[in-house]
Amino acid sequence: MSGGPKPLYWEGSSKKDFKEFPTPVQKDLGVALFVVQLGLTPESAKPWRGLGSGVFELVEDHRSDTFRAVYTVRVGNAVHVLHAFQKKSKSGIATPQPDVELIRKRLKTVLARYG
Numbered sequence: 001m002s003g004g005p006k007p008l009y010w011e012g013s014s015k016k017d018f019k020e021f022p023t024p025v026q027k028d029l030g031v032a033l034f035v036v037q038l039g040l041t042p043e044s045a046k047p048w049r050g051l052g053s054g055v056f057e058l059v060e061d062h063r064s065d066t067f068r069a070v071y072t073v074r075v076g077n078a079v080h081v082l083h084a085f086q087k088k089s090k091s092g093i094a095t096p097q098p099d100v101e102l103i104r105k106r107l108k109t110v111l112a113r114y115g
Contacts (some may be wrong), residue, residue: 005037007078011106018069018084025060025067029084032058036071036079050100051107055082068095070103076114082106 010018018026032042041056048055054074060067066087072080083103087095 005034006039006073008033008037009078009110010078011080011082011110014069014081014106015083018081020084021060021067021084022062025062028060029067029069033069033071033081036073043072048103049053050083051104054106055103072107072110075110080110084112 018029021029028044032044035042036045036056042058044058044060045056046059047053048057048070051072052074055070055072056097058071064114067085069084069088072081083099083106085099
């Protein structure tokens, strides 16, 4: 890889939300995001379903809570963190619809910004 790490952009309130995660979660997900910036795929990354290729989620479990960061690498040779949130639902693995809609909206905004 040449040129160093890809730039990292935080969309909407994603950085503020990320900073509210417990420190160990911030550290683990931060390292994973840096791996993404280097053009690699961290072990904790999974494809995000429903928005096409190039959208992934990082999942971190901490003290029986689950934290997620959803990002895309398909726009502008950069990493865009679309949403960072704590999964609150205790039943099932589905992401709550308001979070899904927010991710969709922020992706649409990023895509529009890059034409």
